[in-house]
Amino acid sequence: MNIDKNLSTLKYTPDTVSHLTPNPNDCKICKNRPCVNACPAGVYEWIESEGRLLVKYENCLECGACRILCEKKSLKWEYPKGTKGVMFKRG
Amino acid sequence: MAAESENKTNVIIVGGGPAGLSAATVLARAGFEPIVIERGTFSGSKNVFGGAIYSESVKELFPDFELTAPLERNNIEHKFAILGEDDSTVISYRKKPQNSVSYSVMRGKFDRWMAEQAQKEGAILVEETVVRELITENNKVIGVRTELEDYYANIVILADGVNSLLAKQIGLRKDIEPKDAAVSVKEVLKLDKQLINERFLLNDDEGCIYELFGGSMLGKLGLGFIYTNKDSISIGLGITLDELNGTGIKPYELLEKIKEHPTIAPLIEGGEVIEYSAHLIPEGGYKKIPQLYDNGVMVVGDAAMLVNNMHWEGTNLAMLSGKIAAETAIIALTKKDFSKKFLSKYKKNLEKTFIMKDLYAYRNLMDIMHDKRKIFMDIYFKKINAFFEMFTSVNGVPKRELYRKYIWEFIKDRGFFGIISDGFAVLKLLWSVLVK
Ligand SMILES: Cc1cc2nc3c(=O)[nH]c(=O)nc-3n(C[C@H](O)[C@H](O)[C@H](O)COP(=O)(O)OP(=O)(O)OC[C@H]3O[C@@H](n4cnc5c(N)ncnc54)[C@H](O)[C@@H]3O)c2cc1C
Ligand code: SF4
Ligand code: SF4
Numbered sequence: 001m002n003i004d005k006n007l008s009t010l011k012y013t014p015d016t017v018s019h020l021t022p023n024p025n026d027c028k029i030c031k032n033r034p035c036v037n038a039c040p041a042g043v044y045e046w047i048e049s050e051g052r053l054l055v056k057y058e059n060c061l062e063c064g065a066c067r068i069l070c071e072k073k074s075l076k077w078e079y080p081k082g083t084k085g086v087m088f089k090r091g
Numbered sequence: 092m093a094a095e096s097e098n099k100t101n102v103i104i105v106g107g108g109p110a111g112l113s114a115a116t117v118l119a120r121a122g123f124e125p126i127v128i129e130r131g132t133f134s135g136s137k138n139v140f141g142g143a144i145y146s147e148s149v150k151e152l153f154p155d156f157e158l159t160a161p162l163e164r165n166n167i168e169h170k171f172a173i174l175g176e177d178d179s180t181v182i183s184y185r186k187k188p189q190n191s192v193s194y195s196v197m198r199g200k201f202d203r204w205m206a207e208q209a210q211k212e213g214a215i216l217v218e219e220t221v222v223r224e225l226i227t228e229n230n231k232v233i234g235v236r237t238e239l240e241d242y243y244a245n246i247v248i249l250a251d252g253v254n255s256l257l258a259k260q261i262g263l264r265k266d267i268e269p270k271d272a273a274v275s276v277k278e279v280l281k282l283d284k285q286l287i288n289e290r291f292l293l294n295d296d297e298g299c300i301y302e303l304f305g306g307s308m309l310g311k312l313g314l315g316f317i318y319t320n321k322d323s324i325s326i327g328l329g330i331t332l333d334e335l336n337g338t339g340i341k342p343y344e345l346l347e348k349i350k351e352h353p354t355i356a357p358l359i360e361g362g363e364v365i366e367y368s369a370h371l372i373p374e375g376g377y378k379k380i381p382q383l384y385d386n387g388v389m390v391v392g393d394a395a396m397l398v399n400n401m402h403w404e405g406t407n408l409a410m411l412s413g414k415i416a417a418e419t420a421i422i423a424l425t426k427k428d429f430s431k432k433f434l435s436k437y438k439k440n441l442e443k444t445f446i447m448k449d450l451y452a453y454r455n456l457m458d459i460m461h462d463k464r465k466i467f468m469d470i471y472f473k474k475i476n477a478f479f480e481m482f483t484s485v486n487g488v489p490k491r492e493l494y495r496k497y498i499w500e501f502i503k504d505r506g507f508f509g510i511i512s513d514g515f516a517v518l519k520l521l522w523s524v525l526v527k
Contacts, residue, residue, distance in 0.1 A: 003343055006278070006367035032337035040276045040342045040369035061369040062137060064254040065274040068267050068371075069332055079256075081238060082130050082219035090279050090323075090366045091139040091198035 014058035026072035035066040103244040107134035110392025111250030113413035119212035135202030139370035143193035148407035161200035163320035164298025174306035175476040179354040231386035255394035264381030269332035271375035277327030280362025307348035310469035377454035
């Protein structure tokens with residue numbers, strides 16, 4: 001499935017700062033990186049060459065799956081500000 | 092930061108979903124002007140479900156809801172489809188009830204409608220505002236901290252949904268474990284009304300629900316669904332989070348695959364995706380219900396894990412728990428007693444309802460399914476389909492031979508002791524549902 005195409009059906013008001021803050025040191029040594037494949041919006045991507053987790057927080061659907069699954073329990077997860085984030089017209 | 096006395100009210104409700112808005116309506120009708128704080132631009136704008144709302148539970152709060160609520164279709168048929176790799180067995184129950192059992196709705200419209208009703212009754216809705224933490228003093232919740240302001244109240248009702256960061260903050264519950272929540276993905280597909288009617292054998296305002304077992308989720312703890320709306324179809328699935336850890340499976344790929352199943356594809360053919368969404372579903376059940384009250388605070392709806400997964404029931408439990416919490420709050424406000432001891436009445440009254448009784452009856456369901464998913468949700472689903480494949484075959488082989496072959500293969504694939512152990516698991520489950 002083309003996840004980007006699906007995400008393009010949504011109205012987003014992105015913030016300028018991320019509401020998702022992983023701990024870079026933990027991500028480096030994380031075994032499964034469950035956030036990467038569990039996220040229904042493909043927000044996380046492991047960049048091997050740079051040894052870091054890319055977080056496309058603007059695409060977040062605010063479900064909370066990554067927070068619960070974080071292997072190191074170190075992902076700082078907050079709701080975006082009241083005026084920001086995703087909007088479901090139907091849901 | 093405003094002084095406590097300036098910004099103090101009777102009741103603050105965090106979360107404008109079905110649970111919070113039901114609580115707000117009941118309190119407003121009793122003249123208490125509750126404040127509902129909702130993080131979305133409007134109620135419903137952050138919410139996702141299958142889904143159908145249950146008429147009886149909505150009626151309890153809004154007897155005439157059918158006149159004004161944004162309803163899609165009145166469900167008259169409920170189908171259970173067991174999907175194999177490329178075949179399926181579908182059981183279907185159809186009846187146009189005298190009084191509607193459930194309606195498909197869109198939460199973006201329905202929650203908003205509920206919010207309007209609560210406001211008409213006198214509730215105050217503060218939107219686009221996130222409650223960041225609860226304010227406590229001497230072991231008592233005395234208010235909420237938002238991005239902009241602090242608000243104080245005699246009672247705070249937590250209706251902040253499955254993630255309930257607030258219940259966690261004050262220690263009413265531990266963090267959710269991956270096996271106790273499912274992530275769901277959903278698409279709304281635009282489809283001509285007439286086509287929907289033809290494909291699902293419906294008249295204009297009639298609806299059909301599909302529950303999907305197996306398919307892309309064979310062997311996994313997951314369930315899919317289809318709901319018909321006026322001129323669109325909602326299709327989605329929920330998969331328990333621990334199925335996604337270290338497996339490389341992506342939730343939207345499971346959805347894509349189930350959409351391609353030969354039983355499903357013709358139903359949705361030509362449907363254009365007009366909205367994609369995702370949400371968590373609490374799956375912990377009875378054993379994971381948090382502490383439901385403390386000094387100055389009560390927890391309702393998904394925040395309290397009140398969902399019956401087996402039946403896709405959540406909004407009705409949310410509405411009723413919200414109502415009971417509000418009724419408890421009303422007496423507490425009259426007696427000016429907001430103590431933990433007094434608010435324990437909320438739990439006592441909840442225990443008298445179907446909510447706690449149902450969740451208790453199903454308390455072992457998820458554990459058993461979790462242990463046996465590779466068997467029940469793979470081998471057995473395939474065997475059901477294999478049975479009907481055998482039963483409907485016309486191939487010159489004598490029937491007795493066919494039956495014997497089927498039984499032999501069943502025993503071979505599952506093992507004699509395996510079958511006995513499965514039988515015990517089912518009996519244990521039935522016993523806990525039916526007896527004690
Ligand atoms: C895929 C799926 C299918 C489902 N299908 C059905 C179905 O067919 N029928 C059914 O009855 N149930 C169904 N459910 C369950 C149902 O959706 C929930 O049980 C129900 O929505 C719970 O209502 P609630 O008010 O407790 O929580 P929610 O509906 O989640 O409402 C919580 C509200 O609180 C707000 N909020 C959260 N945190 C904060 C904060 N810190 N500050 C301010 N606001 C906040 C949110 O924006 C939201 O509006 C389904 C669920 C899912 C995910
Ligand atoms: S699971 Fe947690 S620690 Fe691991 S990569 Fe993801 S955010 Fe980092
Ligand atoms: S909250 Fe959900 S959508 Fe957002 S990053 Fe986490 S898993 Fe992805």
